[in-house]
Amino acid sequence: MQKLLQQAVTRYTWSVLLLSLCLIALCGFGASKLYFRGDYKIFFGHSNPQLLAFESMQKTFNKNDNIGIVVAPEDGDVFTAENLTLLWNLTEDAWQIPYSSRVDSITNFQHTQAEQDDLLVEPLVLEPEELDAEKLQHVKQVALNEPVLLKKLISEAGDVAMVNITVQLPDKVDQTAEVQEIVSFTRDLVKKYQNQYPTAQFRLIGVVMMNNGFYEESQKDASSLIPGMFVAIILMLALLLRSVTATLCTLLIIIVSNVTTLGIAGWAGYYLSTATVNVPIIVMTLAVADCVHIASSMLFDMQQGSTKADAIKHSLRLNMKPVFITSITTAIGFLTFNFSDVPPLQDLGNLVALGVVFAWIFSITLFPALLMMLPIKVKPQSNQKNGAMEKFAEWVIKQQKTLLIVMGIVIIGGTALTPLNSVNDIPLEYFDTSLKFRQDNDFMQARLSGMTLIDLELDSERASGVNSPQFLEMAEDFSNWVRSQSELDHLATLTDIFKRLNKNMHGDDDSWYRLPEQQDLAAQYLLMYEMSLPYGLDLNNQLNIDKSAMRMTLTLKNLGSHELTGFEQKIRDWFTTHYPEQKIEMSSVALMFAHIGERNMASMLLGTSVAAILISVLLIFALKDLRLGLISLIPNLAPAGIGFGLWALYNGNINLGLSVVTSMCLGIVVDDTVHFLSKYQYSRRQGNNAEDAIRYAFSSVGRALWITTLVLFVGFMVLTLSAFTLNSYLGLLTAVIILLALVVDFLFLPAFLLLLDKRVYQEGNSHA
Amino acid sequence: MLNLKRITASLLLVAALVISPLSLADDAAKGLEIAKERKARDAGWGSSESDTLMVLRDAQGNESVRAIRAKALEVKGDGDKSLTVFDQPADVKGTAFLSFSHIEDADEQWLYLPAIKRVKRISSNNKSGPFMSSEFAYEDMSSFELAKYKFNYLRDEKLNGLDCFVVEATPTDRFSGYTKIISWIDKQHYRVMKNEFYDRKKALLKTMTMSDYQLYLDKYWRPKRLDVINHQTGKSTSLIVKQINFNVDLDDNDFNKNSLKRVR
Secondary structure (H helix, E strand, C coil): CHHHHHHHHHHCHHHHHHHHHHHHHHHHHHHHHCCECCCHHHHCCCCCHHHHHHHHHHHHCCCCEEEEEEEECCCCCCCCHHHHHHHHHHHHHHCCCCCEEEEECCCCCEEEEEECCEEEEEECCCCHHHCCHHHHHHHHHHHCCCCCCECCCECCCCCCEEEEEEECCCCCCCCHHHHHHHHHHHHHHHHHHHHHCCCCEEEEECHHHHHHHHHHHHHHHHHHHHHHHHHHHHHHHHHHHCCHHHHHHHHHHHHHHHHHHHHHHHHCCCCECCCHHHHHHHHHHHHHHHHHHHHHHHHHHHHCCCCHHHHHHHHHHHHHHHHHHHHHHHHHHHHHHHHCCCHHHHHHHHHHHHHHHHHHHHHHCHHHHHHHHCCCCCCCCCCCCCHHHHHHHHHHHHCHHHHHHHHHHHHHHHHHHHHHCEECCCHHHHECCCCHHHHHHHHHHHHCCCCEEEEEEEECCCCCHHHCHHHHHHHHHHHHHHHCCCCEEEEECHHHHHHHHHHHCCCCCHHHCCCCCCHHHHHHHHHHHHCCCCCCCCCCCCECCCCCEEEEEEEECCCCHHHHHHHHHHHHHHHHHHCCCCEEEEECHHHHHHHHHHHHHHHHHHHHHHHHHHHHHHHHHHHCCHHHHHHHHHHHHHHHHHHHHHHHHHCCEECCCHHHHHHHHHHHHHHHHHHHHHHHHHHHHCCCCHHHHHHHHHHHHHHHHHHHHHHHHHHHHHHCCCCEHHHHHHHHHHHHHHHHHHHHHHHHHHHHHHHHCCCCCCCCCCCC | CHHHHHHHHHHHHHHHHHHHHHHHHHHHHHHHHHHHHHHHHCCCCCEEEEEEEEEEECCCCCEEEEEEEEEEECCCCCCCEEEEEEEECHHHCCCEEEEECCCCCCCEEEEEECCCCEEEEECHHHCCCECCCCCCEHHHHCCCCHHHEEEEEEEEEEECCEEEEEEEEEECCCCCCCCEEEEEEECCCCCEEEEEEECCCCCEEEEEEEEEEEEECCCEEEEEEEEEEECCCCCEEEEEEEEEEECCCCCHHHCCHHHHHHCC
């Protein structure tokens, strides 16, 4: 088989080229079917319980996806004629935003008051022309005392206001086009107002903006990181291989591996997302390693005077097995992403695994065929030993005890720090602080209110049940309790409306600001109020159709995912204690993310264990040596341990992106161990002792390991340039772990082998 | 070649400029004619009494039923008067709603609340708002008056095998929730078969279909069923007329604030 391949690439070069081209063209065409999807829902599988609860609640009540325009006038007072006119106009214009179904602001707030014996329901600012000093005072007094508005649509200081637009995105999987339509319209609208009011600040927030952020930033990543990666790789290859042809061939392999992978992805119906947009970068990085090994062996032989065909054949013979094993282990590492609950991470794992397999296939077929065809000039060089590696080997052998102790402490100490990390998934924090979207949200949090929402459904389990005095009392009880919690910024509850109506119906007498005490009274007040509300400002977002259930919306300060699920539990506990019979349901985008982080971490721990076991078993079989296989476990696992330990000191938050780092790194760092151990084993079987075997391993693969580590390190460091912390954290930690793996392989593994591997090897059976 | 194209284009442009205002005016006139005929064919029905079920559905398919009784009175030279009594849900039973539609001025509305035995006036700039949390807005329920719209004939079209005029009506009142309503009106009897409502941002908001038309007093066609579906929220409402009687003994005295309190 191996012979056949070697002959094929050297003798039937053209056929190999043609066959490869056909395969690439056939697969690659599918890439045209790829599309970008940017919304938060991609992170959740179809059967995710939080997503199901969320969608069910959205269907019972109206959907409440939103885009908010936060307005901060320079003079710090919203309640001037000029600023209220701005808000009034903006509120009116906001109805033109595509897919909008509702617009809420302090100006169109449906203010109720008693007028003689009637109930007057009217926008707080009916016409901007009516804004005289007296009316301004009235508007300010109402707005800053109205629980519906305060810290939701107007800040406590009265200096920042928000126009909140609820949109009804159509029920379909990919809403990217609609989201963009909304955002571009809203941006134009804001630009118009910015020109008119140059000193005021306008900020855009909300779920729609978040979806748009996911989309825009992944596109930016694709268009800036991938070219950046190309440049980095060309520079490195040129520097390390010092051959134009070999560099060119490697680049071609990288390109065709990607084209084929993305093409198959397209055929298979994959889409590009925040996560999968990194596939090309990771595949590039991994494909380089295969080619570097093959090219450098060939170049070395040619320097020694071999013919090109012989050099290629020899290189293939030498590298076939290690390249195969390292590709397989890397693919296994990525395939265990399928344990994750997050579809884009599964996609990322599968596509990179596919890419790794193609990179392997092309690097042992197309790559040698190309090298065969293109002219290569090599200056003959005498066989000079690489002095640095040998000196380094001597030093390691000499310092083995010290190294064993120091590295032992580093490994144990680093790994011991890992529990200091905690799972934390806050969608907002996926966006770097350099991004406008993040800055707008941070502004909103500092000046108006938090961004974290929880929708709470209280179900009375009978038609018209929300009007019953017992139910209302329960809801009021809960409202009072939750308002006393420090996490809460705002609560939208129907009980406030009931109390206000009761007061209005008693001639605006403040002592009647309390719940109606009979069911029919509550029902009829509510009916009258509902019948007074104009289009888009009804109560359908707070009541279900048979009025058996109400939805409260809690706006919380920004919480970590642990604190958020903790707060959710606190609410459940409150009901269990006070109203154990009450049926409640909670859902929101923030809750979905808070839960997915923990669910995903649990399943990825399993995935990582599977990866560790599979890869170790594979290694034992590949080395045909149980003891070496077991010894390799430490250098394979320790880098991730130290890496996460350092992470705990540096950041300590584990998001979705980081949950897959261990499996991925395991598949990659194992390559170093494979190369090092196979050379060590080869030398031992030649009858050398452990020290000599280590010298041999260093001199034969030391430099190649340096090179591949450097390439991988740079490749993953490119990801840190992403403005998505999902990607940049993943890139940073992986790069660090890959570097640590080299440190462990160079400083710890030799000392560890000297300590444990004192047996005498059987001679013979010596293919390295 | 190029010149020829340019000349043709200019000629077409000139032709379009000359013809289009004329045809636009024609379409407006034809639209108004159709609306007038529709109004004329329904004139003279006098008064009626009906029992109706209103079925609300959310996007999940959950249903909630409301039962209402309505009395209606035709007013010569002005909009109609109506009095609606709610029988179901139980906690609003006996609540009664009185409405005077007007051609020129805003409609007038009162609500009687049996729990406090008082009549409350309801402001009229809510005409775009939902009627009893349904997908029907007030303005969908009030009487059809020519002065409330500008009309424009669009085209002829078959709907469910019936030859129809398709007419666009643009509300003149700024409190309306719609920018336009497109109606399919059957050519034979001038009955509205379907309405499409476009919201303030000119997007399709909902579709109302009328079905099961019955002939009363040998002259007046009334649908026994109206279905409204909101395309944006997925919610829908059906209005099912259980029974309707004409020529009932009703006059102005049955439609005032005092009569509100008397209804049971």
